[in-house]
Structures are given as structure tokens and as C-alpha cells.
Amino acid sequence: MPLTFDDLLHRARALTQGGRRAILGIAGSPGAGKSTLAEHLVRELNGGGAPWVAHVPMDGFHLADAELERLGLRDRKGAPDTFDAAGYAALLRRLRDEPGDVVYAPGFERELEQPVAGAIPVPPTARLVVTEGNYLLLTTGAWPRVRPLLDEVWFCELPERERVRRLVARHEQFGKTHEEAVAWVARSDERNAELVAATRGRADLVVPCGA
Numbered sequence: 001m002p003l004t005f006d007d008l009l010h011r012a013r014a015l016t017q018g019g020r021r022a023i024l025g026i027a028g029s030p031g032a033g034k035s036t037l038a039e040h041l042v043r044e045l046n047g048g049g050a051p052w053v054a055h056v057p058m059d060g061f062h063l064a065d066a067e068l069e070r071l072g073l074r075d076r077k078g079a080p081d082t083f084d085a086a087g088y089a090a091l092l093r094r095l096r097d098e099p100g101d102v103v104y105a106p107g108f109e110r111e112l113e114q115p116v117a118g119a120i121p122v123p124p125t126a127r128l129v130v131t132e133g134n135y136l137l138l139t140t141g142a143w144p145r146v147r148p149l150l151d152e153v154w155f156c157e158l159p160e161r162e163r164v165r166r167l168v169a170r171h172e173q174f175g176k177t178h179e180e181a182v183a184w185v186a187r188s189d190e191r192n193a194e195l196v197a198a199t200r201g202r203a204d205l206v207v208p209c210g211a
């Protein structure tokens with residue numbers, strides 16, 4: 001039977017049955033729909049009541065442009081080594097170990113394409129944290145520190161053509177010309193997509209994100 005959104009809600013709720021705060025990861029290639037799925041889940045789970053589910057994107061751990069410049073990595077922005085993977089893992093550990101404190105996560109400002117510290121408060125009432133990004137299941141660099149801190153990881157999957165179409169559209173929406181968007185996707189996003197696709201088999205669940 002195909003997986004329904006209700007199945008996902010049920011599965012996410014079940015993660016919190018142990019009593020302690022749970023962390024659900026959503027991995028997937030650039031533009032696959034991870035952030036959209038996470039937002040949808042968080043909105044539905046929270047409903048109209050007091051929020052008990054928080055959304056913490058991996059995107060907040062992009063290195064700042066000034067640092068990418070210094071490292072000579074500015075033109076590879078979005079690749080695994082252009083993030084503070086160890087910082088991300090440390091934040092996940094705090095979210096697990098310090099549930100009684102407000103833990104601040106950095107956000108990512110798409111207009112500026114820059115991380116913003118202290119943008120996302122995770123309050124003690126958050127019994128489930130949904131975190132999402134490209135590299136949750138990667139095995140290189142500091143990325144392997146991430147998986148053991150997550151209760152489950154889902155892999156958000158979208159057929160290639162549609163994924164590329166959405167990515168190009170989003171780059172255009174945030175200021176690139178069509179030609180610039182196509183070139184950036186072909187050169188940068190797709191190289192990263194291959195790295196992510198290779199981690200699919202390590203996920204607990206594959207979620208079709210085409211709906």
C-alpha cells in the first residue's frame with residue numbers, strides 16, 4: 001500500500017512514545033522537498049494547540065560567505081564541506097541532552113543566502129524536533145556524528161526531472177536569471193545530489209515527495 005501523509009504523522013507521533021524528546025531527520029537531494037515536508041508535518045502535528053514539534057533545518061549551518069571566501073570554497077557553496085557539520089551535530093546533542101532549556105538554532109536567510117544565529121528557539125515544550133537537510137546520512141567528514149543523534153531518518157525522494165525543475169524555479173525566485181539558475185543547478189546542485197542519492201539505502205524510510 002502506498003504511504004499516506006497520515007502514515008507519516010502516525011509514525012512521527014510514535015517516536016515520542018518513549019517519554020523523552022525525539023529527533024526525526026529528513027534527508028534528500030537538493031530541491032527534493034525536505035523543507036516543505038518538514039513544514040507540513042510540523043504544522044499538522046502542532047495543529048491549533050500549544051506547539052510541541054519544532055523545525056530545525058540543517059541549512060542554518062551553512063558557513064558564512066566571508067568564511068567560504070577565506071577557505072576558497074565560495075563557488076562550491078552547498079557542498080558537504082561548506083557546512084559546519086560538527087556544529088550541527090553539537091546542536092543535535094544539546095537538543096537531546098538539554099530538553100529543559102530553550103536551545104537556539106541558527107536559521108538560513110534565503111534572500112541573503114546567509115545563516116543567521118539565534119533565529120530558531122526550541123522550547124522545553126518541544127517533544128519532537130524535525131530536522132532536515134542534504135547530508136544527514138553522509139559518511140565523510142564530521143557528518144557521521146549526526147545519525148546516532150537521530151531517532152529515525154526518512155529520505156525524501158522526487159523524480160529527477162521534477163526535482164531539477166523545482167530547483168531552477170527556486171533559484172529564479174531568489175534572484176538568478178534562468179540561465180544562471182540552470183548553470184548553477186547543473187554544476188553545483190547536481191554534484192551534491194549524487195552524493196546524497198548514494199546515502200538513500202541508509203534511511204529508515206523512503207518517502208515519495210512528489211505529491
Ligand SMILES: Nc1ncnc2c1ncn2[C@@H]1O[C@H](COP(=O)(O)OP(=O)(O)OP(=O)(O)O)[C@@H](O)[C@H]1O
Pocket residue numbers: 028029030031032033034035036037134166167169170209210211
Ligand atoms: N508539491 C510541490 N509542488 C510544487 N512545488 C513544490 C512542491 N513541494 C515543494 N515545492 C517547491 O520545490 C522547491 C524545493 O522544495 P523544498 O525547498 O521543500 O526542497 P528542499 O529539499 O528543502 O531543498 P533544499 O535542499 O534546496 O533545501 C521549493 O521552491 C518548493 O516551493
Ligand SMILES: [Mg+2]
Pocket residue numbers: 034035036059
Ligand atoms: Mg530546504
